[in-house]
Amino acid sequence: MQCERFESRLNEVLDARQPLSSAGDLGEHIRTCAPCRELARAYEAMLVGLQQAEMPPEPAWLTPRVVSQVRRPGSSTTLHQPRVLYFPRWATVAVAAAAVLVAGIGLPWFFNRGGGLADNDRPTADPARRQRAPEIAEARRPPRNTEVRSIARPDKRRDAVRPAARTPLATAFLDPTQLKADDLIGSLPGTEWAHDVADGLQPVTKPTVGVINGFLQLWGIGEEGRRS
């Protein structure tokens, strides 16, 4: 027998639950091979040690306690304190990062594209208004990028994109039908900051929006899909 085969043969004998002394070929080999003899001794010691390893007697109270607990109606299977859920730190960071991304990119993009609370997205019962819906949508369409770029001062850019006069918040409360999404957003604190973030992230958001719009058109639910 070769030494490479020795250990697998040793395992074969143990798998068959036979004593190592019953394998004659192993005995022959270890008479001449010191390393394999040492390995066989270690295996033998392991088995002897396992038999000698301390095993306390099983508790006698186990049976009555289990039976009483099983038969008790409405008792809980939990014998210890309620389990505390530990969130790993990376999960917290991931959730925070996702929230920042949604707030910084998703919301400005969502409202800038005319979604959300825009009037033309709301179902209306007025048939005349329904007929004029494409015209209204066209009138509310923000200028193309080229138009925006032609304006030199960045602080005027937003006014150019949203030329309509803003409805005061009080009017919106008195007559909600007059409420426009841009007016509502403009009235909220931190809107300027959100626009700044959106402007700063435009190199990222533009291609992303393009890809998303492409998919929406492919599925027939985007702007083009709705028109078709």
Next chain:
Amino acid sequence: MPDDVSELVRRSLSGEESATTELVDRFRGHVFGLCYRMLGHRQDAEDVAQESFVRAMRSLANWDSQRGFLPWLLAIAGNRCRTVLAARRRLPKPSCEVEALPDARSFRRERHLGEEVALALGRLRYEYRQAFVLFHEQELTYAEIADVLGCPVGTVKTWVHRARRELADHLRRRGVVEESSDAV
């Protein structure tokens, strides 16, 4: 015996307390033995054995009679042990590690071979330890162990072989091989 167990289970499900008592009495040694070997702590093993039995008895109706009762019970106990070990890992570790102990040769008389094996078992990977204990102590077949662990028989064999090898290496490193009886 399997038919006997099926009958006990049927009676226990119909509300016979004596059948439940007999079921627990019959298998408590196996369950406690596995828990003790996996956890290495008597009180923890008692708690987990009790919890495993309570869970098993409450879901007795889910037991598939085509499957052995002992593998099913040991699978529940093994899962509970894993949960306890995972919770234990979250606790701060003691400053004095076992590795800091001196070589076994220096106090060979005091330390028993069994203690060395128990110590080495505690260092094995969970799957290796469970497969090894189920094979060598609980004397389950490889097919039954595969059923308990939910993995192929070949994987179980590999785990048992690796466990043997690691235990043997540990005993050689600790210098306790020479003192054992001559092998083969």
